[in-house]
Amino acid sequence: MKNIYLLFILTLLCACRHQPGNKSGDLIELFVDDQYEVKNLSELVESIRVIPLETTDQSLIGSIADLGYDDGNIFVLDGYNQLVSQFDENGQFIRKLVQKGNGPDDIQHPQMFSIDKLHNEVWLSNNTNFMRFDYHGNYLGKRDYQIGFTDWYVDEDYDIYFYTGKNDNAHNEDGFMTGDLTLLTTNDQKKTWFKSDIIGYYKPNMTKVSFGSSHPFSPQPDGSVTFSYTFNDTIYCIKNKQIYPKYCVHLTGNSLPSEKLDNMPGEEIDKYIQEHPSLQWNMNSVFETPAYLLFGYGIGFHAWAWVLYEKATKKMTNVQIKDDLFGSTFLPIKDSSGDSFWAAMMVENMELNPKLTEFIGKEKYERLKMLSPEDNPVILEFTFKEKF
Incomplete structure (x- = not known):
C-alpha cells in the first residue's frame, strides 16, 4: 500500500477555501501525491454480495442511471425511461413507484430521484415539483420548486438543499442567482453558498461544456451531511443549517488550483485538460461512512483514481482499482450504507473471474454465469478491508 501524507490541524489555516466560515470540530488535511498504485479489487475488499435483480416484464430495466439502498430496499433509476423501481434486499421486484403519463397519478417529466433516509421517503423530480x-x-x-439543479437532499425539517452546480437561476425573476448549494425552506425562503464568478457567464441558447459533481450529498448516522461540489478542494459538513469545512484535500502532483478551475468556463477547462493529460483534477464521488472517507479524482480525461482514508488508523490509500472479479472498466459506486458501498453492473459488461468464488461461493458463482445480457443488472454490496 502506498501511504500518503496525512496531517491533523486545529485551525482553519490551510490552502483550501472555506467560504461559509462556520467552525465545528477539527479540520483534517489530506495530501494526495501523484504516485498511486494499481490494485486488484480482490485485494481491497473484505466481502462482496452480488444481488441479481429479478427480471420480469414489469421489472425490466434498460440500464441503471442511479441507485440507492436503505432499510432493506433497493431503489434504481432506469437510464432509459427515468422511472424508479423498488426491489427488496434479495433483488425481488416489489413495484415501480409511479408510471409515466399524463394522468393525475402519473409522472410527466421524470428526471432523478433521491432517498430521504431520515423520513423513509423517496422523492422523484418532475420538472417543477417533487413526487413523494x-x-x-x-x-x-x-x-x-422553481430552481435548476442536479441533485438534492432533504433534511430533518423537510428543508431542501439543492446542488445547483453553477446553474444560473435568474429565471426565478427574484434576482436570485444560486451558487453550488442552495437551501429552500418549507416556507420558500432561500439561502445560497459557494457562488463563483462563472455564475451568469452563459447566455440563453449558448452551448456550454459542463462538469457535474457525482454524489454531492453523503448523509451520516448523526444526522449531518457530508457535502462536496465540483472543482472544490474542501469537503464540508452540513448540520443544523450550518456548514463548516471538514476535510481539506490537496492534490499535490501536477494539478491546477481548484479556485482557478472553479472560475473557468467549461470550454476553457476542456481545452486545458486536453493539453495536460496527466493533470490531477476534479475531486468527485465523495462518500463518508463511520469508518471511511472515499473519494475519486480525475487524471486528465483518461484515468480515474480513488483515495480511501481509514479514520481509525488515520491511513490513506491512493489507488486505481482494477476489477479482476467482474471485468468492469470502472467500479460504479453509487451509494453507501453503514460501512458498505453499493454499485450496479450490467450483465453484458461482466467478465466473471473464478476468483469471485472466494467471496460468494461456487454455487452463487455458477448461477451468475447463467445470466444472459437480456437479464436485469446486478447490484453489488461490498466492504473494504481494514488494512490493504
Whole structure:
C-alpha cells in the first residue's frame, strides 16, 4: 500500500477555501501525491454480495442511471425511461413507484430521484415539483420548486438543499442567482453558498461544456451531511443549517488550483485538460461512512483514481482499482450504507473471474454465469478491508 501524507490541524489555516466560515470540530488535511498504485479489487475488499435483480416484464430495466439502498430496499433509476423501481434486499421486484403519463397519478417529466433516509421517503423530480412516496409505495403528495439543479437532499425539517452546480437561476425573476448549494425552506425562503464568478457567464441558447459533481450529498448516522461540489478542494459538513469545512484535500502532483478551475468556463477547462493529460483534477464521488472517507479524482480525461482514508488508523490509500472479479472498466459506486458501498453492473459488461468464488461461493458463482445480457443488472454490496 502506498501511504500518503496525512496531517491533523486545529485551525482553519490551510490552502483550501472555506467560504461559509462556520467552525465545528477539527479540520483534517489530506495530501494526495501523484504516485498511486494499481490494485486488484480482490485485494481491497473484505466481502462482496452480488444481488441479481429479478427480471420480469414489469421489472425490466434498460440500464441503471442511479441507485440507492436503505432499510432493506433497493431503489434504481432506469437510464432509459427515468422511472424508479423498488426491489427488496434479495433483488425481488416489489413495484415501480409511479408510471409515466399524463394522468393525475402519473409522472410527466421524470428526471432523478433521491432517498430521504431520515423520513423513509423517496422523492422523484418532475420538472417543477417533487413526487413523494414512502417505502411502501404510498403517494405522499407533491412539493413545488422553481430552481435548476442536479441533485438534492432533504433534511430533518423537510428543508431542501439543492446542488445547483453553477446553474444560473435568474429565471426565478427574484434576482436570485444560486451558487453550488442552495437551501429552500418549507416556507420558500432561500439561502445560497459557494457562488463563483462563472455564475451568469452563459447566455440563453449558448452551448456550454459542463462538469457535474457525482454524489454531492453523503448523509451520516448523526444526522449531518457530508457535502462536496465540483472543482472544490474542501469537503464540508452540513448540520443544523450550518456548514463548516471538514476535510481539506490537496492534490499535490501536477494539478491546477481548484479556485482557478472553479472560475473557468467549461470550454476553457476542456481545452486545458486536453493539453495536460496527466493533470490531477476534479475531486468527485465523495462518500463518508463511520469508518471511511472515499473519494475519486480525475487524471486528465483518461484515468480515474480513488483515495480511501481509514479514520481509525488515520491511513490513506491512493489507488486505481482494477476489477479482476467482474471485468468492469470502472467500479460504479453509487451509494453507501453503514460501512458498505453499493454499485450496479450490467450483465453484458461482466467478465466473471473464478476468483469471485472466494467471496460468494461456487454455487452463487455458477448461477451468475447463467445470466444472459437480456437479464436485469446486478447490484453489488461490498466492504473494504481494514488494512490493504
